[in-house]
Amino acid sequence: MNPLRLTLVCGLLSLAHGSAMAQMQPPACPRLEKPFLRVPMVDDARTGCPFSAVIQLTTSQTLADGTHIQHNVKALVYRDSLGRIRYESYGPTDTAPSMIEIYDPVEGVSYFFLPQRAAIAYRHKLGQSAANTTVGLQDQHKTAPEPRITGEKLEPQQLEGLLATGTRTARTTPAGAEGNDRPLTEVRETWRSADMGITLLEKTSDPQKGDSERRVTNLEQTEPDPALFHVPADYAIEDQ
Numbered sequence: 001m002n003p004l005r006l007t008l009v010c011g012l013l014s015l016a017h018g019s020a021m022a023q024m025q026p027p028a029c030p031r032l033e034k035p036f037l038r039v040p041m042v043d044d045a046r047t048g049c050p051f052s053a054v055i056q057l058t059t060s061q062t063l064a065d066g067t068h069i070q071h072n073v074k075a076l077v078y079r080d081s082l083g084r085i086r087y088e089s090y091g092p093t094d095t096a097p098s099m100i101e102i103y104d105p106v107e108g109v110s111y112f113f114l115p116q117r118a119a120i121a122y123r124h125k126l127g128q129s130a131a132n133t134t135v136g137l138q139d140q141h142k143t144a145p146e147p148r149i150t151g152e153k154l155e156p157q158q159l160e161g162l163l164a165t166g167t168r169t170a171r172t173t174p175a176g177a178e179g180n181d182r183p184l185t186e187v188r189e190t191w192r193s194a195d196m197g198i199t200l201l202e203k204t205s206d207p208q209k210g211d212s213e214r215r216v217t218n219l220e221q222t223e224p225d226p227a228l229f230h231v232p233a234d235y236a237i238e239d240q
Contacts, residue, residue: 030047030048040214043197050079052219056214100113121238149170149171151168159193159200163195169190171186173185173186201215
């Protein structure tokens with residue numbers, strides 16, 4: 001065989017082998033299909049991608065008389081390599097968390113406790129979200145026109161060192177649907193890291209409720225302290 005042709009054939013075979021191997025490799029952060037979790041800014045439970053971060057939440061509203069109201073609170077979130085998650089909520093002036101939630105997909109349970117009130121942790125079994133059994137009844141009595149929802153994809157950008165894909169969704173409530181004399185449009189912009197399974201930025205503009213922004217900051221992709229995913233030893237545990 002001609003040496004040049006042999007080189008080309010070998011190169012093509014090597015490229016095809018590399019592509020096949022890439023397709024066969026498992027994702028860097030495998031997603032746990034179950035149990036179902038509801039954790040702000042954490043889209044799902046994943047293994048192999050530990051991190052810790054601060055979540056800053058800002059809400060603002062301007063009243064009819066021009067008064068401007070703004071609130072700032074924060075939360076701390078942790079996820080270890082096993083997929084366990086800890087979420088700490090802080091009030092506007094809190095220096096210690098007012099509420100702590102631990103989600104443990106390994107054991108299939110979650111814990112909820114208020115450290116500033118009592119040394120009691122409430123334990124729940126993790127599972128799929130409950131179905132809304134009242135939807136059918138509500139739908140039978142709906143007479144108002146349905147909101148119109150449109151969406152668009154945004155150009156990817158880097159946030160906290162991660163590639164984030166964005167979407168912008170507009171939800172328009174027609175005039176008269178809620179006593180409004182003109183259409184009301186709520187706009188939500190969401191930026192998500194598909195690789196890490198977390199939302200990095202979420203912005204909402206609502207003509208009735210004002211504006212809100214939830215942003216991930218101080219993201220560190222390191223293993224958190226294992227003690228964070230356990231209830232303190234001196235806490236009583238109550239099953240619910």
